[in-house]
Amino acid sequence: MKTPFKPSALLALVVSLSLSGSLAAQSQTLEVKTIQFAKTPQVKPTFVRSAPQDAYLTQLRTRYELEKLVAGKKTDFERVKAVCNWVRKQWDHNGSNTPLKNDPISILEEAATGKKFRCVEYGMVLNGALNSLGIPARSLALKMENADTVEFGAGHVVAEAYLRDQKKWVMVDGQFDIIPTLNGTPINAVELQQALAKKTPGVGVVSFSGTTASDYFPWVAPYLFYFDTRLDNRFTEDRVPGSLMLVPQGAKNLTVFQRIRPLTDMTYTHSISDFYPKVK
Template identity: 50%
Template structure:
């Protein structure tokens, strides 16, 4: 009997560390030997895009829930956790990386709500400057050196031109959110990408906008920011672009990092229209992508960023230009009616370069286009 009790006690002592590792500070724990993880929303896996970061106070993944609830899985190289999540839910757990560092991870479920913007003012209160592409040496070099005319050759319309160009830029390098080019212009970025460097969303936006401007389609880089932009420690913003399509007479959103154009009822959408369509027409909404980007995965990722929108007043292409500002501010931020005007980015970075508006008329006025720009599109 004593031998049996001793044996059971010894087994419990051996198992105690393993049992203890199932929770940490009252929360579940899963293990990982590498800092990459996959997750699944419903039936779709997102592979290799999640970085386990113990240095963050909490690492938050927002999960869209189109139909009231969804099954969710989080999988490391050696462990996993599964649960059902609903809009408004918050599920927290720790990832123990290499047996040493605990990464607090929070999964937040959210539904889709259409933001409200002012439509009362039809006369814009601000003005923008766009590239006219009149003997612009910088753009001519970009267009000729990278043979951009060949990229869009044979395209039936401006929508197809834009799709081909964003796909071309998407293929020039793999995304790396930690790398920056030596200079922030399209020629430098492409040259360094050719040498093997990888860059952020910012550079996809910069290069795609420049390439579209080079072929005569007015484009502007667009910054997106989460509602929690002031209090989120990491990943509170995303950069993409919008292009003005003359044959449709409207602005259209493009995302070079993901090779995406949102479309509803065969009409390409700008960023605000995209946000509204996610909330009101999810099933009819199309994510058009020449590389096959998943609608579910992209909308889940992008939706939280579709809250604050900002563009520069001066969208000309070139180096060392005297850029237009209004009251010393370089950008206009569109925010929902009743939303706070953010003054800080990711807790510590001053957000002091914007004028603010709630008017879509201010934000989406058509650019002035020269006749020479039109010939560049042929």
């Protein structure tokens, strides 16, 4: 992953900037391609995830006292913000270091020894922590339009969480402690792409770590083209391979990442409803 900008080390705060504010000054350089998706189902995928009471998620939740972290939070959005901020504090970003094992507890154990990890690991830990608290979540890989020909830095990984009280998926970037919003309402990765492409007034961010919209949006925008996530999101050894990729209408199916990495076991769809199912 490409080494990103460094957010300023300010005191913790919440930042919400609109395109009519400081980001408007960058509108000449923030040119985001308009892409379109289908609305009707195409492949009707089946997503699977671990239940909060499963052994692994129970261990994660109790060992790191995650229930205390969200105690008193009245909405799913408030709970997601608290978890995002907690994950961001567990280690500093290192775009070239990988953990020995790719599961939340193992990553956190290594981080406690001083190791630093990539965006991939922020997404994975967010995914596990949120699911352990009963908030459906998943890791989400973002890829550039030319991710098959770029040699390095063609992708970024975040998480997405389903807010039952708002009945919607929202993007959560643990590396930058960022949740994008539109007029104060949290939005998912595709909604962010479309808002930036249309220069929609009122698009901004929530962050407790000083990261601003004017820094973040120009950096993340190129990654908002292909979107993929695992179909089997369980934290078990018998997890089945397979992912779903959301492909813009008219774009080719992405089969190779960064020239040499085949994208195997991938199901492709142009459908928003396939990619963002309602969760009970």
